[in-house]
Amino acid sequence: MAATSTPTKNTTRKQGEGLLLGRYEIGKLLGHGTFAKVYHARNVKTNESVAIKVIDKEKILKGGLIAHIKREISILRRVRHPNIVQLFEVMATKSKIFFIMEYVRGGELFNQVAKGRLKEDVARKYFQQLISAIGFCHSRGVFHRDLKPENILLDENGDLKVSDFGLSAISEQIRGDGLFHTFCGTPAYVAPEVLGRKGYDAEKVDLWSCGIILYVLIAGYLPFHDQNIMNMYKKIYRGEFRCPRWFSPELSRLLIKILDTNPETRMTIPEIMNNRWFKKGFKHIKFYIEDDKLCNVEEDVDDAIDYMSDASMSESESEMESRKRFVSLPRPASLNAFDLISRSPGFDLSGLFEEEGNHSRFVSNAPVPHIMSTLEEVAKVVSFTVRKKDCRLSMEGSKEGVKGPLTIAAEIFELTPTLRVVEVKRKSGDEREYEEFCDHELRPALQNLMMLESAEPSQIPSDTE
Numbered sequence: 001m002a003a004t005s006t007p008t009k010n011t012t013r014k015q016g017e018g019l020l021l022g023r024y025e026i027g028k029l030l031g032h033g034t035f036a037k038v039y040h041a042r043n044v045k046t047n048e049s050v051a052i053k054v055i056d057k058e059k060i061l062k063g064g065l066i067a068h069i070k071r072e073i074s075i076l077r078r079v080r081h082p083n084i085v086q087l088f089e090v091m092a093t094k095s096k097i098f099f100i101m102e103y104v105r106g107g108e109l110f111n112q113v114a115k116g117r118l119k120e121d122v123a124r125k126y127f128q129q130l131i132s133a134i135g136f137c138h139s140r141g142v143f144h145r146d147l148k149p150e151n152i153l154l155d156e157n158g159d160l161k162v163s164d165f166g167l168s169a170i171s172e173q174i175r176g177d178g179l180f181h182t183f184c185g186t187p188a189y190v191a192p193e194v195l196g197r198k199g200y201d202a203e204k205v206d207l208w209s210c211g212i213i214l215y216v217l218i219a220g221y222l223p224f225h226d227q228n229i230m231n232m233y234k235k236i237y238r239g240e241f242r243c244p245r246w247f248s249p250e251l252s253r254l255l256i257k258i259l260d261t262n263p264e265t266r267m268t269i270p271e272i273m274n275n276r277w278f279k280k281g282f283k284h285i286k287f288y289i290e291d292d293k294l295c296n297v298e299e300d301v302d303d304a305i306d307y308m309s310d311a312s313m314s315e316s317e318s319e320m321e322s323r324k325r326f327v328s329l330p331r332p333a334s335l336n337a338f339d340l341i342s343r344s345p346g347f348d349l350s351g352l353f354e355e356e357g358n359h360s361r362f363v364s365n366a367p368v369p370h371i372m373s374t375l376e377e378v379a380k381v382v383s384f385t386v387r388k389k390d391c392r393l394s395m396e397g398s399k400e401g402v403k404g405p406l407t408i409a410a411e412i413f414e415l416t417p418t419l420r421v422v423e424v425k426r427k428s429g430d431e432r433e434y435e436e437f438c439d440h441e442l443r444p445a446l447q448n449l450m451m452l453e454s455a456e457p458s459q460i461p462s463d464t465e
Contacts, residue, residue, distance in 0.1 A: 019044060020098070021091055024052060035059045040103060050088065053099035057092075068166075069097065075165050078140050080294050082285050083133035085153065085163040104161050106154030109217075113149055117220030120248060121281070126152075127214045128282050129160040134206050135269040137162075141171035143180075143202030147209035148189045149216060169202055180205075187229055188212070188222050192237045192261045204263040207272075211258030218251070219244050223259065237261070250277040360424045360438060364449040368412055371422055371449060375410050378445045382437070384408075397429065406433050408442075422446070 020026055020041065027040035036055045043050060060069055076087035076099075086102040109126065112118065118126075130152065137144060144151075146167040153161040167184045174180060179199030185191075191208035193200040215223045223241035226232040235241070239261035243252040254277050260266040272278055287294060364371060368391060375393050379386045384395040391413075397406040406429030413421045424442065426434040 020052065021093075024050065024100070026052070035063065035065065049103040049105075051101045051103040053101060055097040055099070057095050057097060060097075071170070072165055072168070073099075075142050075168050075170060078170075079137050079142050079165075081133055081136045082287055082294065083129045083160050083162060084136070085161045086294060102161070104153040104163070105156045106158065108150055109152040109154055109160065110149035112154070113216055113220065118217045120218055120251060123214065123217035124277070124280065126160050126217060127210070128278065130162065130210055130213065131269060131272055131278070132285060133160070133162045134210060135273070138203050138206070138269065143169050143171075144206050144209075145169060145180075145202055146185050146189075147206055147213060148186050149213060152213070175199070185209070187232065188224065190236070191263070192239065193263050195233055195237055201263055203269075204266050207258060207266060207269065208263075211255055214258070215241075215243075215255055218247060223255075248277070254278070360442075362422055362446065362449070363415060364420050364422060365418055366420070366449045368420065371412055371420065374445060374449060378441055381445075382441055394427070397433075405429055406437065408434065408437070422449075 023043060023045060024041040025044055027042065030038045030040055030051060032038065036053050039052050039054065041050050041052045042048070055069065060066060073087070073090055080086060085104060088100045088102070091098045091100065130147075134144065134147070142165075144162065144165060144167070146164065147162070151162065151164040153163050155161060169180055169182070177199055178201075180202050181197075181199050183194060183197060185194060185205070189209045189212045191200065191205040194205055212223060224232055224235040226235060239259060241259065243255060247255075254267075254272075254275055257267040258272070267275075273282075366374075372388070372391075372393060375395070376386055378384075379395045382397070384397050387394045387396075392409065392411045395408045395410070407427040408424060409427050410422060410424045413423065415421050424438075
């Protein structure tokens with residue numbers, strides 16, 4: 001009877017008090033280190049499983065690690081990728097800091113290796129995902145510096161997730177000589193140039209570690225091993241290793257090029273990805289960020305239009321497609337006085353329709369379908385991929401820069417029944433590239449939709465509107 005009775009207010013309040021920050025039900029301990037513990041938890045509102053890293057504030061203050069924690073947060077926000085463990089949010093109390101992270105059910109890749117060596121095809125899949133993730137990090141100026149099977153997790157689908165960016169560095173930390181000098185990493189996976197203590201290229205160091213991981217997955221043991229750590233370092237420094245007889249010739253040649261003791265001639269990520277052994281069965285992962293969530297691109301999704309493959313469509317077919325897309329367009333969200341003020345610096349509403357760095361806004365009396373189709377036409381000219389949801393549109397370039405591909409979001413709001421506000425902003429990518437796109441493509445195309453500055457007073461919304 002008690003189990004089926006309706007809980008009282010006091011019972012509900014007590015249950016709420018038992019939750020972390022009123023949202024998360026803490027489960028078993030997954031692991032711990034010097035400054036932090038990681039727990040499995042459940043979001044009681046969404047019923048989703050998460051991993052929560054609990055950091056002791058007092059310990060990191062005593063250890064002088066505040067800047068280190070801030071950098072780790074910044075790095076995890078910068079490297080959102082399907083093969084990297086995601087940071088969802090950061091919360092804090094007076095004594096603790098909480099990292100709410102993706103929960104990866106499959107455990108460490110190390111546990112798979114501990115059961116015995118993997119088949120070459122299985123190891124290749126993991127290596128492909130590892131290189132994709134690390135290449136993504138490097139393109140955003142992030143270097144892991146502690147890659148090993150213990151820091152690589154597997155999800156329920158058997159896909160790889162890189163974790164533990166605690167020793168990571170960013171390109172802004174590079175010294176005047178263009179190198180890093182901090183000695184870090186796990187002895188068996190550390191590159192010879194790190195041992196030399198003369199400075200190192202962190203990108204090449206990560207690649208060396210990837211090579212060691214690939215060897216371990218298929219061999220079942222380390223390429224450089226000795227009970228005496230100094231002897232092991234000597235072997236690493238000299239590059240003394242042999243591939244077992246069950247390695248295919250292509251794999252052996254690839255490993256010799258990756259585990260090259262000279263970082264200048266060591267294989268690069270583009271060279272690895274162009275290697276015949278690597279390319280076998282490789283699938284390039286496409287994804288995008290929407291509403292601060294990571295979304296994989298499904299090739300058969302109807303609302304994703306890739307204009308790079310759309311050139312063969314005839315004009316009449318294009319017009320028919322446009323009509324189909326806009327038949328069911330919902331009404332744009334309305335802007336009230338508070339929205340107007342929040343979107344303008346101070347209380348000067350003239351700034352609402354002017355340029356603000358990475359944001360552009362303008363007012364238009366064109367119909368919503370006309371505005372959307374104009375934005376799509378701009379994307380078509382520069383071969384951007386377009387995704388639409390209600391009155392929002394996202395445009396993503398294919399060119400990979402240091403900050404990733406240029407991604408631009410546009411959203412239409414209703415100001416009055418006859419006027420719309422169009423907000424365009426850069427979501428990711430290089431700022432200069434965004435400015436060039438706006439100057440040469442976006443602004444000229446949207447010029448005809450903009451309300452002229454000399455518009456009649458009747459066209460401008462009154463206070464009551």
